[in-house]
Amino acid sequence: MSVAGISRTEGAGRGLRGLGPLVAILAGAALALLGPRLFGDPQSSDPDAWRLAAYFGTLWLVALAVPRLRPVAPLAFAFTTLALPYSVWTFLLGWSAGLPGVLGGPDSLGRMASAGVAEWLVVLLMAGLYAWRCPAPAPALRLVRLPSLAVVLAGGLGSVVFLAIAFLLPAPVIGREGVPLLAFAPPNVFAYIVANASTAFAQELQFRGVLQAELERSHPWVLAVAVQGVVFGIAHLAVSYAGPAASFVPIVIALGLVWGLLTRWTDSLWPAIVIHIVADVFITVAILGGLYGL
Amino acid sequence: MNVPRRRRCGVPSASRIAAATAAAGLGLLTGTVGATAATQWWTPGPRIAAIAIASTPARRTLALTRSGVLWIVPGRNQGGRVTLGAPARAIAVSAAGRGVAALSDGTVVQVAGDRAGAILGVLAGPVTALAAGGSTTTAFAVAATSRGLFLLRTGRAAERVVQGRATTVVAPTAHGLPWWALVGGRLYGSADGSRWARARRVGPLPPGTLLLGELGDGTVLAVESSGLILASSSHGLTPSLQILPAGGFAGVPRPTGLAAVGPTSAYLATRGFAALLTPDDGYDWYRAAPSQLPSDLEAVASVGPVAAASHPSGDVIVAGPGRLYLHRLQSLPSPPVYVGGSALLQWAGIAATTAVAILLGLTGIVLAAPRRGRRRLGRLV
Numbered sequence: 001m002s003v004a005g006i007s008r009t010e011g012a013g014r015g016l017r018g019l020g021p022l023v024a025i026l027a028g029a030a031l032a033l034l035g036p037r038l039f040g041d042p043q044s045s046d047p048d049a050w051r052l053a054a055y056f057g058t059l060w061l062v063a064l065a066v067p068r069l070r071p072v073a074p075l076a077f078a079f080t081t082l083a084l085p086y087s088v089w090t091f092l093l094g095w096s097a098g099l100p101g102v103l104g105g106p107d108s109l110g111r112m113a114s115a116g117v118a119e120w121l122v123v124l125l126m127a128g129l130y131a132w133r134c135p136a137p138a139p140a141l142r143l144v145r146l147p148s149l150a151v152v153l154a155g156g157l158g159s160v161v162f163l164a165i166a167f168l169l170p171a172p173v174i175g176r177e178g179v180p181l182l183a184f185a186p187p188n189v190f191a192y193i194v195a196n197a198s199t200a201f202a203q204e205l206q207f208r209g210v211l212q213a214e215l216e217r218s219h220p221w222v223l224a225v226a227v228q229g230v231v232f233g234i235a236h237l238a239v240s241y242a243g244p245a246a247s248f249v250p251i252v253i254a255l256g257l258v259w260g261l262l263t264r265w266t267d268s269l270w271p272a273i274v275i276h277i278v279a280d281v282f283i284t285v286a287i288l289g290g291l292y293g294l
Numbered sequence: 295m296n297v298p299r300r301r302r303c304g305v306p307s308a309s310r311i312a313a314a315t316a317a318a319g320l321g322l323l324t325g326t327v328g329a330t331a332a333t334q335w336w337t338p339g340p341r342i343a344a345i346a347i348a349s350t351p352a353r354r355t356l357a358l359t360r361s362g363v364l365w366i367v368p369g370r371n372q373g374g375r376v377t378l379g380a381p382a383r384a385i386a387v388s389a390a391g392r393g394v395a396a397l398s399d400g401t402v403v404q405v406a407g408d409r410a411g412a413i414l415g416v417l418a419g420p421v422t423a424l425a426a427g428g429s430t431t432t433a434f435a436v437a438a439t440s441r442g443l444f445l446l447r448t449g450r451a452a453e454r455v456v457q458g459r460a461t462t463v464v465a466p467t468a469h470g471l472p473w474w475a476l477v478g479g480r481l482y483g484s485a486d487g488s489r490w491a492r493a494r495r496v497g498p499l500p501p502g503t504l505l506l507g508e509l510g511d512g513t514v515l516a517v518e519s520s521g522l523i524l525a526s527s528s529h530g531l532t533p534s535l536q537i538l539p540a541g542g543f544a545g546v547p548r549p550t551g552l553a554a555v556g557p558t559s560a561y562l563a564t565r566g567f568a569a570l571l572t573p574d575d576g577y578d579w580y581r582a583a584p585s586q587l588p589s590d591l592e593a594v595a596s597v598g599p600v601a602a603a604s605h606p607s608g609d610v611i612v613a614g615p616g617r618l619y620l621h622r623l624q625s626l627p628s629p630p631v632y633v634g635g636s637a638l639l640q641w642a643g644i645a646a647t648t649a650v651a652i653l654l655g656l657t658g659i660v661l662a663a664p665r666r667g668r669r670r671l672g673r674l675v
Contacts, residue, residue: 024658032651036644051648058652059659072659170541172584177547177567181533182525182577286538 019219021072022227025079029055033238048238049090052083071218074134078214081126082206082235089119089199109191116198123202127210139213142269143205154266155274162279166286174251176286184285196284200276207232207256208263208272225260232256255279335583339611339618340371346384347595347611347618348426349467349507349553352391355597356405357613358382363395363405368597368609368620378403378410384437386426386465392433396421402446404433415446425465425473427487436473436487438463443475445488456482456490462505464514467554467601471512476505481514481531495530507552509560510601513575521546523562525576534576540566551594553610554601555623561610563594569612582621588614598623 032055033048040046060076063069092115104110131141147155171177184192207228215224233253259272346358347366354367356376363382364373380397385405387393393405400418404411414435423438434447438460445453458478465473465487473484474493479501481493502519509515514526521537537546547566554560561582562570568589569582591612598608600623610621632640 018662020662021659024662025655027658028651028655031654032648035647035651036640039643040640047644051644055648055651055655059655062656063659069659069663072663167539168542171538172567172581172589173541175581176538177570177581178521178535178537178579180535180577180579181522182535 021075022215025056025059025072025076026231028059029079047087049083049087053080053087056080056083074130074139074214074217077126077130078210081123081130081210082231085119085122085126085202085206088122089115092118109188109195113191113194113198116195116202120198120202120205123205127205130210130214134214134217137217139210139217140267141205141209141213142263142267143209145268147268147270148266151266151268151270154262154268154271158262158271158275159278162275163282166282174287175248176283179286189285192284193281196280197277200280201273203232204259204269204273204276207235208260209269212260212263221264225257225264229253229256229260334586336586336612336619336621339368339620340366340373341617342366342373342613343616344613344618345592347551347593347613348385348387348393349595349601350387350391350597351389351599351601351608352387353598354391355387355595355611356385356393356395357618358385358395365393365405365408366611366618368611368622374408376405376408376410378405384421384424386424386435388426388428388433388465389469390428390430390433392426392428392430394424394426394433394435396424396435396437402435402437402452404448412448414448415444415450415452417444417446417452422460423462425463425487427465427473434487436463436465436475438475438477443477443482443490453488455484455488461503464505464508467508468510468512471508474505474508474514476503476516479503481505481516495528496526497530499531506549506562507554507560509554509575510557511575513558515552515560515562515576517549521548523549523576535570535572535579537564537567550592553594553596555596555610556600556606561594561596561612561621563591563612565590565592569594587612587619588617590615 029052032051036046036048036051056076056079060073060080063073063076093111104112104114127141127143131139166174166176211231212224212228215227219227230253233249233256236252237249259276262275263269263272342357342364343359344357344364345360348355348357354365357364357366357373363376363378363385365376366373376393376395378395378397380399380401382395383398384396385393394402394414395405395410396402396417398420400420401416402414402421402424404414406412414433415437417437417439419439419441421437421439425436426433427436428434432448434445436455437444437446440459442454442458443456443460443463445455456475456477458480460475460477463473463475473487473490475482475484475490476499479498481496481499482490483493484490499516500518504517506515506517506523512526514531515534516524516531518524522533523535523537524531525534526532537549539546544566547564549562549564551563552560553563558575559571559573562572564570566589567581568584568587568591571580571582572578573580591614593613595611596606596608597611598606600606600608600610605625606623607625608623610623612619612621
């Protein structure tokens, strides 16, 4: 058995058919995520990200070990690629001991930036493992190809279009009432940009890279784009958009669908990465924090 | 021989499944749009079209409407009308609860119950802003006019304390804090409202700048006409929040008032973005439940021992078009913290739920995964 357990020879030709495994995996994930919220202590550090990572990771390991389930292993691995790096991010963000002072204290901006960089490094590692060991048909991560003129144009124009729409829409709809200048004064703004850029890069590689590529291997591409978009939105709801900010989730799903289509049409992940970074930095800078917290 | 493909009846195409997935995802979540309204932050109050409300640590305050002046008590459904003899242009209530009103003819009077009380002074020009101080028995006022800043006391002539075009004046939000005024584009401060001096470290401010108010720890907030909000710091006035255009071709919404809530917190009323909230001297800014308020607010005030208290109790009142909205400040009970056996049970529950989820997921995968039948293998290899 290969490192990732998804060797080309063992899995060759056994594409995953039907929505059953996908629905089963997501149903279990919903239980793992939401079940403990019925009785969990809101003041304790609820390890929801680690729960999901453990859930997806266990499914992947079991799928590797059971030959009959091996076709499901790449899909379980793709979902593990969503959960495990995020768990690392949350862990590094709040960890209070053993990290060099240069990374900043827990929950500081410096820590946010360094945790973001660590997250995308883990994603990059897992995506590389996935691309290397995934059985045929080979997945299309669309990351390493040199950007063509169309890709550059798509990234630049897409960013401009995003910002234009954001400014033309009534501000309260997307919550961009103002820029808190004290919070974003240098050097804070550089830490915010690093944190947002690394997280945006990681999320594109997770959702439009690994997950969409995996779904495209075994399902029609329209279904792959739709599913990754919905999972992208629900993942945001699960981890950070609780409370009043939940109303933002349909917009996240729509963005996920658009970025999925863009990735498909340009055959490159880079336009979506560029627009996502621009959008995340803009949202962090120009959307008041109340959209997320209160 | 090429046989045209027939579409199988009853089998949805991939695009239909994809569309259904996306629609289900979006539709499922549209129900969360109303999540903001789930908690009642603002309670609709009496139907009073106020254009100004005075902040005070006392239990009642004055509201200025186009038709007159009213005493309002948070929680009561209507205000008590005050007869003043002439239309009022500005109002203020002192920390001791005594009301003051500047009338259109330049007279500044105390408000005693439901009518005008003692005259504090008569000014030549119209009053643009008013602040009140004094004890429970006597009140004094500081008035801003185009000719300067004036100190007004019962039985004494109006005294011009700063010369120049005065636009705003702010009374201390807590005992021991200074008074502030903006005169000729310069910030002035005073310990008692009578002797004023230009604030050091603060240069001339752009035309159109207005003082918004003072927080409980003495931080002063001002707003430029561009929508840039400034907060005082050891370096002078520092940019705190840039209000962005409302969208489309609409301009930048204009702040209309500020009410201190606790030592470092304040509500900001705007004409366009409803109410915003800063909990930390203008470092962070939040939306204060915009869906529960009209977007255009004319005024905001805090009523009760709010501004300087670490656990404020009282009300924040905002004035929308034709109606007041109230937010009662209260200390929220802390969520339960599990310790000892409870914490152990919680962790056991989390582990058990995760284990059940894994079993459920695996069962689903086993049921849904392709079987190793001859026919299936033949199709796949």
